[in-house]
Amino acid sequence: MDTISHSIIAPKLTIFRYGLSPSKHLTLRSNSTARTNAASRSRVSAGIKIQNPPIDFSDPDWKSKFQSDFEKRFNLPHITDTFPDAEPIPSTFCLKMRTPVTEEFRGGYPSDEEWHGYINNNDRVLLKTIYYSSPTSAGAECIDPDCTWVEQWVHRAGPREKIYFKPEEVKAAIVTCGGLCPGLNDVIRQIVITLEIYGVKKIVGIPYGYRGFSDKELAEMPLTRKVVQNVHLSGGSLLGVSRGGPGISEIVDSMEERGINMLFVLGGNGTHAGANVIHKECCRRGVKVAVVGVPKTIDNDILLMDKTFGFDTAVEEAQRAINSAYIEAHSAFHGIGIVKLMGRSSGFIAMHASLASGQIDICLIPEVPFHLHGPHGVLRHLKYLIETKGSAVVCVAEGAGQDFLKQTNAKDASGNAILGDIGVHLQQETKKYFKEIGITADVKYIDPTYMIRACRANASDGILCTVLGQNAVHGAFAGYSGITVGICNTHYVYLPIPEVISYPRLVDRNSRMWHRCLTSTGQPDFE
Ligand SMILES: Nc1ncnc2c1ncn2[C@@H]1O[C@H](COP(=O)(O)OP(=O)(O)O)[C@@H](O)[C@H]1O
Ligand SMILES: O=P(O)(O)OC[C@H]1O[C@](O)(COP(=O)(O)O)[C@@H](O)[C@@H]1O
Numbered sequence: 001m002d003t004i005s006h007s008i009i010a011p012k013l014t015i016f017r018y019g020l021s022p023s024k025h026l027t028l029r030s031n032s033t034a035r036t037n038a039a040s041r042s043r044v045s046a047g048i049k050i051q052n053p054p055i056d057f058s059d060p061d062w063k064s065k066f067q068s069d070f071e072k073r074f075n076l077p078h079i080t081d082t083f084p085d086a087e088p089i090p091s092t093f094c095l096k097m098r099t100p101v102t103e104e105f106r107g108g109y110p111s112d113e114e115w116h117g118y119i120n121n122n123d124r125v126l127l128k129t130i131y132y133s134s135p136t137s138a139g140a141e142c143i144d145p146d147c148t149w150v151e152q153w154v155h156r157a158g159p160r161e162k163i164y165f166k167p168e169e170v171k172a173a174i175v176t177c178g179g180l181c182p183g184l185n186d187v188i189r190q191i192v193i194t195l196e197i198y199g200v201k202k203i204v205g206i207p208y209g210y211r212g213f214s215d216k217e218l219a220e221m222p223l224t225r226k227v228v229q230n231v232h233l234s235g236g237s238l239l240g241v242s243r244g245g246p247g248i249s250e251i252v253d254s255m256e257e258r259g260i261n262m263l264f265v266l267g268g269n270g271t272h273a274g275a276n277v278i279h280k281e282c283c284r285r286g287v288k289v290a291v292v293g294v295p296k297t298i299d300n301d302i303l304l305m306d307k308t309f310g311f312d313t314a315v316e317e318a319q320r321a322i323n324s325a326y327i328e329a330h331s332a333f334h335g336i337g338i339v340k341l342m343g344r345s346s347g348f349i350a351m352h353a354s355l356a357s358g359q360i361d362i363c364l365i366p367e368v369p370f371h372l373h374g375p376h377g378v379l380r381h382l383k384y385l386i387e388t389k390g391s392a393v394v395c396v397a398e399g400a401g402q403d404f405l406k407q408t409n410a411k412d413a414s415g416n417a418i419l420g421d422i423g424v425h426l427q428q429e430t431k432k433y434f435k436e437i438g439i440t441a442d443v444k445y446i447d448p449t450y451m452i453r454a455c456r457a458n459a460s461d462g463i464l465c466t467v468l469g470q471n472a473v474h475g476a477f478a479g480y481s482g483i484t485v486g487i488c489n490t491h492y493v494y495l496p497i498p499e500v501i502s503y504p505r506l507v508d509r510n511s512r513m514w515h516r517c518l519t520s521t522g523q524p525d526f527e
């Protein structure tokens, strides 16, 4: 694909949830073009199994075939795939340094054989760590109907002893795309700092996302440790962000003109789809470039990772809005507080914020359909809460209940659907309902979404950003391209881009976490 138009291919995937009857097979629409080369394989995600084509479990070798297929899928694309003769050199990243740089390092690199700070290319991290003895275990992620234990290993991230770029020949660029997310500046800062430790002198920021590659009026921003020293103290992105933008060829043309041979792309699933195509186009043109992604999304909708940076901060910041809604509701006669949180297709922020606050009576997320009206609807339960507790607080994810709203088919510049405002709808319907049944209700609606997104990262996200930013640079110097960084089971890993964006990661309604949320809110089933 040449232009970033994102009339996103939306193939249908059949998802089988263990523990449900076949009549409850679900259909999910993928919103990423990147699924093309992944669609033909079996895959597992949180609580769901997708098989396309199905594995033949009667084949006694199915497990080893699955594992060798898995290994191939998670093999990291490398510069040597396109340039088989590319020779590695000893790494210039070594923390046994001298200040100031003395003559002893002038001609060569300060790599130290005694320093055991490098990651071996064969180091691996185990992707799945729970053995489910039965497919009916809560949240079971099984490959076969017997829930056979199958080891799935992914590549460990970190500095390698051999590198494929000479620092003096590197021109590195950083670009931040999509919506804002707490921690963008922390990642930019760590990328710049780590590049300088390797000895890179030419580092630039591309302004306003992919748009900065085509808009001649937007000058690239030179970056140094000095420039980025304090950027993590503010939210937003030092470089600016945007949606939409030029086509892939234009981006790669611009990279060639500028002499960029390392590109760090900070963004969500759309940005990563773009990064993967940029990587492929560079390979096709035979230009030696490392393209490395750092997943950015407060929605936490990237597959396989424990979490993405900014998510923790978003959950923490959401507490303030929830607490205000709680106080308003609690202080009013028959008070009802409604808080809308972000989450286009995934309800992670709403679920975690509800759990963390302990002040939510009803949590509504896109993954779990609900009725508003009727004997089992949300409004009937609100009446019950008002009658029994005197007040109620609802937390709704922005992507929830879209069926209740007028569908406009409107898209943003990146091709993402523009959602209707479920928060406003809920507020209006609640007011109407209580008026109709003749019960007083004081309804207050809070939409803190953009306030949450614009925050600076909290301490735990700050650390995550630090590790991810540093690992992105190590991955590029190691010669990998078309990869992204992440955290799996508390360990840091490199993953091929298509594997993490083939569809948005969703809350598994059979997971223990969703069950815990229901336990905490005490809400009934609204389906
Ligand atoms: N399928 C795609 N292929 C190439 N580029 C894409 C694709 N989807 C989105 N992009 C580009 O990635 C950037 C960010 O995408 P967007 O969906 O807005 O945010 P996010 O990366 O956070 O999901 C935009 O510039 C957009 O044009
Ligand atoms: O107003 P904008 O910039 O389109 O952002 C809204 C979207 O941004 C998000 O916060 C994150 O989306 P991205 O990951 O695509 O940046 C969504 O939850 C929300 O729907």
Ligand SMILES: [Mg+2]
Binding pocket: 178, 268, 269, 270
């Ligand atoms: Mg997105």
